[in-house]
Amino acid sequence: MEILKIIGAVITLMGSIALFLGALGLVRMPDLYNRIQTGTKASTFGTVLTLLGLIFIFPGWVGKLFILMLFVGISNPVSSHVLARNAYRYGVPLSDKTTVDRLAEDIENKEVEPVNNAL
Amino acid sequence: MNVKNIGISFVILFGFWLLLNGTFTTPIIVTGLIVSLIIPMFFCARCDVFADMRLTPKAFLYTFIYLFVFAFELVKANLDVTRRVISPKLPINPGIVKVKTKLKSKMARMILANSITLTPGTFTLAIEKKYLYIHWIDVQDKDVEAATKEIVQKFEKYLEVIYG
Numbered sequence: 001m002e003i004l005k006i007i008g009a010v011i012t013l014m015g016s017i018a019l020f021l022g023a024l025g026l027v028r029m030p031d032l033y034n035r036i037q038t039g040t041k042a043s044t045f046g047t048v049l050t051l052l053g054l055i056f057i058f059p060g061w062v063g064k065l066f067i068l069m070l071f072v073g074i075s076n077p078v079s080s081h082v083l084a085r086n087a088y089r090y091g092v093p094l095s096d097k098t099t100v101d102r103l104a105e106d107i108e109n110k111e112v113e114p115v116n117n118a119l
Numbered sequence: 120m121n122v123k124n125i126g127i128s129f130v131i132l133f134g135f136w137l138l139l140n141g142t143f144t145t146p147i148i149v150t151g152l153i154v155s156l157i158i159p160m161f162f163c164a165r166c167d168v169f170a171d172m173r174l175t176p177k178a179f180l181y182t183f184i185y186l187f188v189f190a191f192e193l194v195k196a197n198l199d200v201t202r203r204v205i206s207p208k209l210p211i212n213p214g215i216v217k218v219k220t221k222l223k224s225k226m227a228r229m230i231l232a233n234s235i236t237l238t239p240g241t242f243t244l245a246i247e248k249k250y251l252y253i254h255w256i257d258v259q260d261k262d263v264e265a266a267t268k269e270i271v272q273k274f275e276k277y278l279e280v281i282y283g
Contacts, residue, residue, distance in 0.1 A: 063138030077236035
């Protein structure tokens with residue numbers, strides 16, 4: 001089916017564009033935390049769209065591709081959360097544009113332990 | 120024995136098995152049934168990952184709605200971040216805000232934190248008891264209550280029903 005292949009190719013292309021914009025965000029953003037923002041969202045969305053396009057091109061792979069999407073959807077936010085959290089614990093600075101930092105306030109007020117052993 | 124945990128693990132494993140194989144012949148289904156029953160009995164006899172999950176029809180319906188809400192938010196998140204990345208002035212106003220969650224179950228909190236990470240301009244930096252510290256790319260309100268309303272509640276109302 002030609003038409004399905006074209007639809008699949010268009011969706012895969014959109015995924016590639018999302019991944020490219022994520023990479024552009026990594027270059028343009030001022031600090032690590034904002035880079036993680038673009039990195040996580042764009043890479044999840046781009047990968048999911050790419051896999052979704054593949055479903056149209058190879059309909060027989062649908063089950064495996066859904067499992068891949070699920071794994072990407074679970075592991076991407078977890079890994080970026082762990083990266084950001086450990087970066088914060090080790091004192092990676094926030095950019096000058098930052099307006100508010102409740103976590104630093106609470107660490108100062110002794111409401112949160114500065115170093116968490118349960119990493 | 121906790122039947123509920125083993126049951127849910129069985130359903131998940133069997134579903135994975137069928138999706139991986141992609142065919143529905145008798146030998147494959149029988150093998151899948153046996154293996155996905157034995158594995159949770161050995162490894163999930165004492166686990167409590169799914170203990171808080173509710174198995175009422177309403178919970179199933181809300182799980183379904185939640186997936187759609189989540190997919191919509193994911194698309195919105197990407198359009199939003201794309202707009203910020205492309206725009207020459209780089210319109211960001213980042214900050215770390217504190218929000219409060221009513222959810223008690225560990226699993227529900229994990230799903231909430233993951234959902235926040237994948238949706239518009241927010242990601243979870245740390246979780247301390249009932250508070251989540253969230254990095255927000257465009258801080259609209261520094262207040263705990265207002266930020267909670269803005270970020271958490273759209274997911275919380277569904278997760279509350281599913282996990283209690």
